[in-house]
Amino acid sequence: MISTICNRKISKMANESDRYPLHKAVFENDLKSLSRLLRKHNVTAKDNHGNTALHLAVMLGRKECVQLLLKHDAPVKVKNGLGWTVLAEAVSYGNRPTISSLVRKFRQQSREQMEERRPNLVEALNRINDFYMELKWDFQSWVPLVSRILPSDICKIYKCGANIRLDTTLVDFSDMRWERGDISFIFNGNAAPNQSLTVLDNVQKVYQNVKYEVS
Template sequence: MEKEIDEYELHKCVFNNDLKKLTQILKAKREIIDKKDIHGNTALYIATATGRLEFVCILLKYEATVNIKNVNGWTPLSEAISFGNRQLIEVILKKLKEQTRKSLTKRKESLKVALNQIDDFYMEVKWEFCSWVPLISKILPNDVCKIYKSGSKIRLDSTLIDFNEMKWERGDITFLFCGDNDNSMITALDNDAKCYQYVRTQESEVEIQDEIDLLMMSDIVTANFSTKNVSFTQVKTGWFFREDKKETIAGQYKCDLYHVNGLTLEQKKRREHLNRDDLLKNKTSIVDSLTAKSSIVVDPNIEIPRRTSLSPLQNRNITWEEYINSEPGNYPALAREIVFKRSQKQLKATISMCSDFPLSLDTLLNVFEVIAPLKHFSKLRDFISLKLPKGFPISIHIPIIPTVGAKITFTDFEFRSNISPELFNVPEDYTLDESRFPDL
């Protein structure tokens, strides 16, 4: 085991509270900063979990990656919230947002190149929300999204603004992405109110502090799609002579129908940092809390009382040897004793694959990269990122929540060389309203 102890020298420096040696190692071997130990933890994770703010700041100065999950699905931000020190949470959260912005900027550059390499097109995507509960099924929304692609520009028209749990917002909105602009900014248009808003890439200090308050009073949640056992089985038809089921979609695309097997959603919630009042409030989901918060109008002249840091923790005196010799993922608590519950859901999905659809799956993912601010498109992008059978997923039926599913069908597609440039401009009579879409 001595070899493993030497292998994780950054981690060991944090455990031994040796800041001088940590700095020396980083100067000489900066490339090991994100190295994971047997538990999937980085040195930044351990520094955060033990509340060592000075170590955290040094590691972030050398660009330690914040958004790295360990074998249990937790990140340094998870541990900062659990530890309960407000300054620690702020440092980790701000660095996470900074690194996310840099990553998005890099992806936008590659996205512009990818979009310019394919012909211009028009596409329609039909969303049909449905439920096995009859009364619910009758009130669920449907939508036909229209997507235009010209050069490195994309326009999406939709009537479904948002869909969270059993709440949705209807309207007439447009998303514009103009990749040939220097800032590559996404613009959201409300065509009913004749206003527009840039999708923000940076929050104000007040918004950061609001988010810290919310994190400190909410469950720490991690959710993962388990895809290691995913398989696809072709749907069969016939009683005696079984054969693969085929279907024709949009009157022209012949497809093979598949069942998606072994797709599991695992969710974990931690709450060791919460008080009794928090636990009562958090009977509703964190998504509901976010939605409710975004609708509150706060008087800027009123000072909001902020959540205070939790009481300092006593040193648990866990040694490096005890930690590194533990079973992977089952090490002693470094700070608060973890309180969490786990839930698993088997997701049943079906998918229709077309071998001669004119659009490639990679191109579709590039388009969805742009329109990910729409939450239902973000879920769809995550699903089609799986290793699918050969072809294009022209129709997909996936669960959204236990009682509600969504059927997504690509109903219309054609290459177009005459798409008007005006479609990608904000109309002159529209006004700027930075508060129209609070969640963007």
């Protein structure tokens, strides 16, 4: 009877290994097999707990496996069955080099996803009628009279074709101090991605193109 139960467990474990070969390679810390398997298996595959191979590598502290999986563009934002992303798992384990690598990959993947969605955004903007609107907002506090001294602003938004301009007068706000100015954010949907967002300082008469930087 005991022998039968053991055989069933071994058989189940073998089936699990066959179903999740990337996870098995990570568990065994077998870089050579992992590198070979990544050529033909989906790096986004999840096990029964919703963990990707990258989840498992982070949880087991397999640093070299983590780097190899990241080179094959393993997703960082995906969540497991408990709702934890790979980055959240890394933070909980406190491995700084791994966290830094994941943050860099997270930025890269987020940028790539935004660029993939850009054509849909531009198309949607072109379908919407041009408009102008004002958006008023202010800070509130439960402390009596404090709300009266907190800043407020009226953001002016202009939309023309695939272009959007947002004007604001609140430049900075921190430690109960704020700085007023005249700043415009301009999104040009027809420009190249690295030239589509421009910040204008209408007081200083200067502008800056906002670009992605890999750090």
